[in-house]
Amino acid sequence: MTQSHATSCAMDSILRLLMGPWTSYILWILQSEGPLRFGALKRKVPGISAKVLTERLRLLEEAGVIFRDYKPTIPPQVTYGLADRGKELAEVFKTLNTIGRRWAEEDKMEKAGKAA
Amino acid sequence: MTQSHATSCAMDSILRLLMGPWTSYILWILQSEGPLRFGALKRKVPGISAKVLTERLRLLEEAGVIFRDYKPTIPPQVTYGLADRGKELAEVFKTLNTIGRRWAEEDKMEKAGKAA
DNA sequence: TAAAGTAGGTACTATATAGTAACTATGAGT
DNA sequence: ACTCATAGTTACTATATAGTACCTACTTTA
Numbered sequence: 682m683t684q685s686h687a688t689s690c691a692m693d694s695i696l697r698l699l700m701g702p703w704t705s706y707i708l709w710i711l712q713s714e715g716p717l718r719f720g721a722l723k724r725k726v727p728g729i730s731a732k733v734l735t736e737r738l739r740l741l742e743e744a745g746v747i748f749r750d751y752k753p754t755i756p757p758q759v760t761y762g763l764a765d766r767g768k769e770l771a772e773v774f775k776t777l778n779t780i781g782r783r784w785a786e787e788d789k790m791e792k793a794g795k796a797a
Numbered sequence: 798m799t800q801s802h803a804t805s806c807a808m809d810s811i812l813r814l815l816m817g818p819w820t821s822y823i824l825w826i827l828q829s830e831g832p833l834r835f836g837a838l839k840r841k842v843p844g845i846s847a848k849v850l851t852e853r854l855r856l857l858e859e860a861g862v863i864f865r866d867y868k869p870t871i872p873p874q875v876t877y878g879l880a881d882r883g884k885e886l887a888e889v890f891k892t893l894n895t896i897g898r899r900w901a902e903e904d905k906m907e908k909a910g911k912a913a
Numbered sequence: 914t915a916a917a918g919t920a921g922g923t924a925c926t927a928t929a930t931a932g933t934a935a936c937t938a939t940g941a942g943t
Numbered sequence: 944a945c946t947c948a949t950a951g952t953t954a955c956t957a958t959a960t961a962g963t964a965c966c967t968a969c970t971t972t973a
C-alpha cells in the first residue's frame with residue numbers, strides 16, 4: 682500500500698505540490714521579482730535543468746498557483762508569474778519563513794549554550 | 798548539481814521535513830488526538846510500516862516538532878506528542894488546510910460550470 | 914509450549930523521479 | 944553558411960528512499 686490512502690486532508694495536496702524540488706525556490710523568486718520569462722527564471726535558479734523547470738512550472742500552473750503567458754512570436758515568449766493562489770501561498774510562505782528563521786536562531790543559541 | 802545549492806531559505810527546511818511521506822498525516826493525528834503510544838499511532842495511520850513510522854518520528858523529534866517519552870518498562874512504553882514547535886506548525890497547517898479546502902471547492906465549481 | 918503484544922532494527926528490493934545530454938523549429942545576426 | 948537564442952521535448956541513467964519481510968528481547972496469557 683502506498684501512502685495515497687492515508688493522505689485525506691486538503692493540506693496534503695498543497696504540501697505535495699510545494700515540495701517538489703526547487704518549487705518553493707521558484708515561487709520565492711516569482712514573488713520577489715515579479716513575472717519572468719522562462720530563460721530569465723532559469724538563470725535565477727542556478728543548477729536547475731530546463732526539463733525539471735518545465736515540469737515544476739506545469740504542475741504549478743495546473744494547480745492555479747502561477748499563470749503562463751505564451752506569445753507565439755519567433756522566438757516564442759513565455760512569461761510566468763504568480764496567480765492569485767500563488768499570492769495567497771506567498772503569505773503562508775512568509776509565516777513559515779519567519780518560523781524557520783526563529784528555529785534556526787534557537788538551535789544556534791542552544792548549541793552555543795551547550796558548548797559553553 | 799543537486800538542489801541543495803538553491804534551497805537557501807529557512808522555509809525550505811521546514812517544508813522538506815513536513816513533506817516526508819505520512820508526515821503531515823502523523824502530525825495531524827497527534828494534534829487532534831493528543832499524545833499517543835507508538836502502537837496506537839501506528840494503528841491510526843493505516844498502511845504505514847513500523848520502519849517508516851519510526852523514521853518519520855525520529856526526524857520530527859530531532860527537529861523539535863514532537864517529543865518522545867520513553868519509559869523502559871517491560872514491555873516498553875513510548876509516547877509521542879506535539880512539542881511547542883509542533884503546535885506552532887499546527888497553526889500553519891490549519892491555514893493551509895482551509896486554503897486547500899477552498900481551492901478544492903473552487904475547482905469543483907469550475908468543473909461543474911464547464912460541464913453545464 | 915506456544916502465541917501475542919511492545920517498540921522498534923536490519924537487510925533487501927523495487928520504483929519513482931531527479932539529473933544529463935542531445936534534439937526540435939524558427940529567425941536574426943555576422 | 945554558421946552560430947546563437949528561445950522554450951522547451953525526448954530518451955536514458957543513476958540514485959535516493961519507500962516498501963516488504965523478518966528479526967530482536969521480554970512478559971503475559973492461554
